[in-house]
Amino acid sequence: MGTKGREMVGNKVDEVIDLLNRALADEWLAYYQYWIGSKIVVGPMKGEVMTELMEHAADELRHAELLVTRIIQLGGKPILDPDDWKKLTNCGYDAPEDPFVRKILDQNIKGEQCAISTYRKMMEMTKEIDPITYEIALEIMRDEVEHEDDLQGLVEDLENMKFLR
Ligand code: FE
Ligand code: FE
Ligand code: MG
Secondary structure, eight states, X not given: OOHHHHHHHGGGHHHHHHHHHHHHXXXXXXXXXXXXXXXXXXXXXXXXXHXXXXXXXXXXXXXXXXXXXXXXXXXXXXXXXXXXXXXXXXXXXXXXXXXXXXXXXXXXXXXXXXXXXXXXXXXXXXXXXXXXXXXXXXXXXXXXXXXXXXXXXXXXXXXXXGGGX
16 A cells, blocks of 8 residues: 555545445456356357457456556455455346347446446546546546447347348
């Protein structure tokens, strides 16, 4: 922990750490949802969807890395027990019980939309008090916006396939 770095954030520092930990829970759950989804997905455009899901899984893991680094910098204690993922998550976990592409894409789109709102809130909360966390939230949100767009693009392609018949 950098003492001056922590002091700079002021009396809301524990609140910032809490938001970071909640987002960390989201990222791990999102990582797993994408990762397991990429293994089981079936249906049209399966190969393309699988590749996209794997890429997104890697991005979510990178987001977890950014968050945990910031938590430690601020002198916080990152989540140590996976049991806490489900307790702290903002966006939850949608088990891909139905492996059909469309269903998996819809579940992940919902997750991305929740992630966008979560980082939006983190940005609002940190704007005036913690420019470093603000910048991390912005960087992550940029990816989440791209993720949503990619997944919706795949849904569109899938929909357009019916015109081929
Ligand atoms: Fe993410
Ligand atoms: Fe994402
Ligand atoms: Mg992508």
